């Protein structure tokens with residue numbers, strides 16, 4: 631099946647809300663707030679319209695990735711997530727296609743690093759490693775292996791600093 635990755639539009643918002651809620655409903659780590667988080671971030675200064683991506687198959691949205699701006703120390707970087715794929719479309723590369731597209735766009739926009747909090751069994755295949763190994767620190771009380779970063783540009787090997795999220799994330 632052909633998967634098209636494109637930017638979200640306001641006409642997609644309702645469908646995305648339901649998709650994110652549905653995808654996270656069966657995720658044991660979910661706090662049930664991810665669809666509201668998307669709405670808060672969309673309305674915030676961290677929102678990057680170029681990096682709010684839907685994956686579409688046969689005219690139906692099956693996946694969503696929101697990538698927003700954060701800072702590491704004083705340096706702008708991006709945070710990946712929420713990432714959600716409809717249960718019926720999982721396991722065939724939709725999540726990976728969204729992440730790769732997001733990385734490519736963020737790189738073109740000049741960002742050097744992406745960070746995320748997520749599954750240590752999933753994200754390393756896209757180049758993520760514990761953020762601490764790049765000098766990137768978080769104030770979040772989370773296992774080191776789940777707080778990850780990925781360099782987006784050649785030569786981006788270290789970025790010393792603490793990650794600061796916009797208040798809309800509700801985590802700082």
Ligand SMILES: CC(C)(COP(=O)(O)OP(=O)(O)OC[C@H]1O[C@@H](n2cnc3c(N)ncnc32)[C@H](O)[C@@H]1OP(=O)(O)O)[C@@H](O)C(=O)NCCC(=O)NCCS
Pocket residue numbers: 653654657713714715716719720721722723724725726727747748749750751752
């Ligand atoms: C995580 C998620 C986005 C992955 O999307 P996807 O389109 O199924 O992922 P892909 O097809 O690109 O990759 C599938 C691979 O990832 C693995 N995988 C999927 N979810 C995983 C998880 N939570 N932990 C570890 N591995 C996982 C699959 O086993 C599969 O492995 P394989 O390629 O070795 O067979 C999707 O399962 C989802 O929406 N889950 C609920 C919401 C969620 O957890 N979001 C991420 C928050 S960190």
